[in-house]
Amino acid sequence: MDSGGANSMKSNLIEETVNESKSFLSNKCVDLTINELLDSQIDLPKQLCGDFIFDNEVVVFFGGTGIGKTIFAFQIADIISKGQSNDPFTMEFDKQKVLYINLEMSPAQIKKRYYNEALGNYKFDENFRLISNVKYSNEAELSKFIKEKIDEHKPKVVIIDNISFIAADKEKGENAKLLMKDLNDMKMESNISILLIGHSPKIPSHIEIELRHLSGSSNLSNFCDGVFAIAKSSAAPDLRYLKLLKNRGSGGNEQVFVFKINSKTNFLHFDFVGMDWETNHLKKYDRDEIGNQIKTLRNQGKSIREISAELGVSNNTVMKYSNNGVAENV
Numbered sequence: 001m002d003s004g005g006a007n008s009m010k011s012n013l014i015e016e017t018v019n020e021s022k023s024f025l026s027n028k029c030v031d032l033t034i035n036e037l038l039d040s041q042i043d044l045p046k047q048l049c050g051d052f053i054f055d056n057e058v059v060v061f062f063g064g065t066g067i068g069k070t071i072f073a074f075q076i077a078d079i080i081s082k083g084q085s086n087d088p089f090t091m092e093f094d095k096q097k098v099l100y101i102n103l104e105m106s107p108a109q110i111k112k113r114y115y116n117e118a119l120g121n122y123k124f125d126e127n128f129r130l131i132s133n134v135k136y137s138n139e140a141e142l143s144k145f146i147k148e149k150i151d152e153h154k155p156k157v158v159i160i161d162n163i164s165f166i167a168a169d170k171e172k173g174e175n176a177k178l179l180m181k182d183l184n185d186m187k188m189e190s191n192i193s194i195l196l197i198g199h200s201p202k203i204p205s206h207i208e209i210e211l212r213h214l215s216g217s218s219n220l221s222n223f224c225d226g227v228f229a230i231a232k233s234s235a236a237p238d239l240r241y242l243k244l245l246k247n248r249g250s251g252g253n254e255q256v257f258v259f260k261i262n263s264k265t266n267f268l269h270f271d272f273v274g275m276d277w278e279t280n281h282l283k284k285y286d287r288d289e290i291g292n293q294i295k296t297l298r299n300q301g302k303s304i305r306e307i308s309a310e311l312g313v314s315n316n317t318v319m320k321y322s323n324n325g326v327a328e329n330v
Contacts, residue, residue: 045057045248046092046093047090047091047092048080048091048092048093048096048156048157048193049076049079049080049089049090049091050088050089050090050091051088051244051247051253052076052089052226052228052242052244053076053157053193053195053226054193054225054226054248055093055156055191055193056187056188056191056192056193057187057193057194057224057225057226057248058180058183058184058187058193058194058196058223058224058225058226059193059194059195059196059224059225059226059227059228060163060195060196060198060214060220060221060224060226060227060228061073061195061196061197061198061227061228061229061230062163062197062198062199062200062213062214062227062229062230063199063200063229063230063231064199064200064201064202064203064231064232065199065202067230067231067232067240068230068240068261068270069161069162069197069230070104070105070161070197071113071261071268071269071270072230072242072270073100073159073161073195073197074100074113074114074268074269075089075269075270076089076159076195077098077100077128077157077159078124078125078128078267078269079091080093080095080096080098080127080156080157081095081096081097081098081124081125081127081128082095082125082127083095083096086272087272088257088272093156095125095127096127096155096156096157097127097129097153097154097155097156097157098127098128098129098155098156098157098158098159099129099131099149099150099153099155099157099158099159100128100129100130100131100158100159100161101131101134101146101149101158101159101160101161102130102131102132102134102161103134103160103161103162104161104162104197105132105161106132107132107133110130110132113268114266114267114268115266116265116266118266119265119266120266121266122265122266122267129153129155131149139179143179143182146158146160146186147186150186150190150192151190154190155192156192156193157192157193157194157195158186158192158193158194158195159194159195159197160194160195160196160197161197162197162198162199163196163197163198163199163220164198164199177223180220180223180224181223183196184223196220196224198214198220200213200214200229201213201310203231204289204290204293204311204312205232205234205282205283205289206282206283206284206312207282207311207312208278208279208282209229209231209243209245209278210245211227211245211246212309213229214227214229221245221246224246225246225248226244226246226247226248227244227245227246228242228243228244228245228246228247229242229243229245230242230243231243231281233258233281234281234282234283235280235281236260238260238261239258239259239260239261239273239281240258240259240260240261240270241256241257241258241259241276241278241281242256242257242259243256243257243278253275255275255276255277255278256275256276256277256278256281257272257275258272258273258274258275258276258281259271259272259273260273290311290313290317290321291321293311294307294311294313294317294318294321294322295321295322297310297311298318298322304318304319304322
């Protein structure tokens with residue numbers, strides 16, 4: 001081996017040792033007075049994707065079916081892998097490796113979104129690695145697979161699409177805690193951020209999005225660092241808005257982030273329109289619509305209390321529009 005190759009190998013070994021040392025020190029138990037902590041050299045959280053994702057976080061992003069969650073997730077991965085800040089997805093890092101665990105879409109479906117005859121394929125950065133057709137028989141196998149891929153590729157950000165494919169019936173109770181513990185352990189051990197794509201049932205178009213609309217146990221939101229959601233706007237069919245629901249890295253924002261879908265190029269994405277109040281993107285309360293939704297849910301066997309919570313209406317309203325209109329225990 002020539003001297004240049006030997007020096008290069010030596011440099012790589014030194015860099016790897018330093019990184020492992022930093023990772024170990026960052027995960028050690030911290031036993032300090034509060035003043036010692038504030039005077040320490042601990043780095044403050046940096047933005048990987050605006051106020052939506054900071055470094056060393058587990059974040060949940062959820063919304064209804066077919067609303068554009070994966071489009072946004074690919075857009076976020078593209079920004080982070082290229083290190084190109086786009087308002088409001090500001091980034092305080094250089095380009096970073098992104099590992100996208102795709103458990104939902106087929107490779108053919110993905111290619112269709114990022115190719116057209118006139119422009120050919122969209123050019124993603126080599127930092128963006130996509131893993132599809134993952135085979136597993138239980139959650140433990142999948143968790144082990146993800147950990148192995150993190151160790152192999154050493155990404156800064158891992159995106160897992162879709163949480164329903166991981167959690168399945170484990171989104172409730174103690175199993176959800178175990179799932180979130182595994183992900184938080186990976187976050188701490190590898191000093192990475194993890195973005196989980198979640199699901200919500202259909203939310204009535206007159207109701208503001210809340211944490212309770214995230215499908216599964218509240219353990220999913222209780223044990224993560226951040227949560228944001230996507231919803232359709234009633235103002236125009238091509239508008240969507242993102243809403244920050246939980247954020248430990250910043251003070252948050254009372255307004256929502258409004259976007260317009262752009263399908264005119266070989267990169268299906270959303271263009272940022274501006275900030276607005278969520279109420280400007282909700283439908284007015286429609287009694288007929290609510291009545292039909294109540295009847296549908298009652299026919300599905302849901303209780304008055306469950307329907308009241310899901311639709312954001314009173315128990316009396318549910319009883320009024322129920323098929324028989326007769327009061328019952330809630």
